[in-house]
Amino acid sequence: MKKVILTADRPTGKLHLGHYIGTLKSRVEMQNAGNYDEFYVMIADAQALTDNAKNVQKVRENILEVALDYLACGLDPNKICIFIQSEVPALTEMTFYYMNLVNLSRLKRNPTVKEEIKFRGFGENIPVGFLTYPISQTADITAFNANIIPVGEDQLPVIEQAREIVKTFNTTYGDVLVMPDAIIPKQKSQARLVGIDGKGKMSKSLGNCIYLSDDEKTIKEKVMSMYTDPDHIKISDPGKIEGNVVFEYLDAFITPDSFEKYMPEYKNLEELKDHYKRGGLGDVKIKLFLNNVLQELLAPIRMRRKIFEKNPEKIFEMLFKGSDQANLIANKTMEKIKSAMGINYRKKFDNKN
Ligand code: ATP
Ligand code: MG
Secondary structure, three states, X not given: OOOEEEEEEOOOOOOEHHHHHHHHHHHHHHHHHOOOOEEEEEEOHHHHHOOOXXXXXXXXXXXXXXXXXXXXXXXXXXXXXXXXXXXXXXXXXXXXHHHHHOOHHHHHHOHHHHHHHHHHOOHHHOOHHHHOHHHHHHHHHHHOOOOEEEOOHXXXXXXXXXXXXXXXHHHHHOOOOOOOEEEOOOOHHHHOOEOXXXXXXXXXXXOOOOEOOOOHHHHHHHHHOOOOOOOOOOOOOOOOOOOOHHHHHHHHHOOOOHHHHHOOOOOOHHHHHHHHHHOOOOHXXXXXXXXXXXXXXXXXXXXXXXXXXXXXXXXXXXHHHHHHHHHHHHHHHHHHHHHHHOOOHHHHHHHHO
């Protein structure tokens, strides 16, 4: 079976550490390992419009920002296809047919969508497009016959819903669509990186992010403002690890040589945690350690981004080229879908003549 990877980001803001550790890092690793047949990365502008219909400008501007973040992290358009969702009309057409295979109560039950509706405060005024985005996401995935979907944990229920639609389609109309599988990081702290306020996942829409393009000073300020343990007032007080954002981030981001480089007095994270729990280790010290770890990770990304920023026209050229390629594949799948459903009238007519 062919290995086809597809994944996407909504252009609702610049990309942040949650994207990096939840999916971008593994995308770059998979790309560089070359162990795949096709690899698509989509900028999901149409999906972003489902909760930003009156803010098209924001979505449009962030297409470039997201593309810059991709290139800065090492995604390479010579190896993979990077494209813009709205440039591929077959995706919208597919969505329309898949809509008939899902009912309203199933859509409302999706835990990720439920949570997103809640924090966006939509209530009954939810845009229909937003409620149905898992259906459009199924079109994005199946159009490319993608079976490997590297995502953060929040996307698991959405991929689960995509699998259900694929199953329903195939049993109703014949075996056409490929079943997708989500891949998420094994470490919990990476699969769902918490925001710097500790309240929920790091998310562009919640404003609790460290962006991949943040400058050195901003990163430090954000780290120093991180939520820790509110009862850990004096250095000598015993501290809590659970819910402590600094430890969550250390868990997600330290590398094998982080301690040797920046905190040689400890051997590993377990030792550091034990000291914090016992008391005698201050928040400033652990925050400065985390700051060093993050600065080391983000400095080269920021530098590469600066170079790509100089030539936005070239970036769009790359995105349009990717979109042309994406159209070829998606149109082929669309034809197969119509033929399986028996709505390829012209073809039937042509065959008779
Ligand atoms: P929005 O608030 O507009 O939904 P977002 O920050 O949630 O934006 P998305 O574009 O929805 O970002 O997500 C793109 C990809 O990044 C998805 O695969 C998602 O699972 C992953 N991702 C987003 N936030 C996190 C996070 N905090 N931890 C791990 N993965 C994440
Ligand atoms: Mg999201």
